[in-house]
Amino acid sequence: MSSTTAAERMRRYRRRRRQGLQSVRLELHVTDIDDLIRLGLLKEDERENPELVQSAVQGLVYRASEGRDMVGE
Numbered sequence: 001m002s003s004t005t006a007a008e009r010m011r012r013y014r015r016r017r018r019q020g021l022q023s024v025r026l027e028l029h030v031t032d033i034d035d036l037i038r039l040g041l042l043k044e045d046e047r048e049n050p051e052l053v054q055s056a057v058q059g060l061v062y063r064a065s066e067g068r069d070m071v072g073e
Helices: 006-018 030-038 050-071
Strands: none
Touching: 030 050
């Protein structure tokens, strides 16, 4: 059982929502992680670190949104 109370978790959730953040759970196949490495968003020795994989996926999302902004110009 987590030491974090339900009320604390709800406060964090509401704070993230006010900041415009939304959490999603995402399953990645090993080939998806290979692609993140190939794109230079992740290093080979980082593939087992969930926080670094998360950061790499965020980098991919930011890269895609920058491309979308360029198309609209």
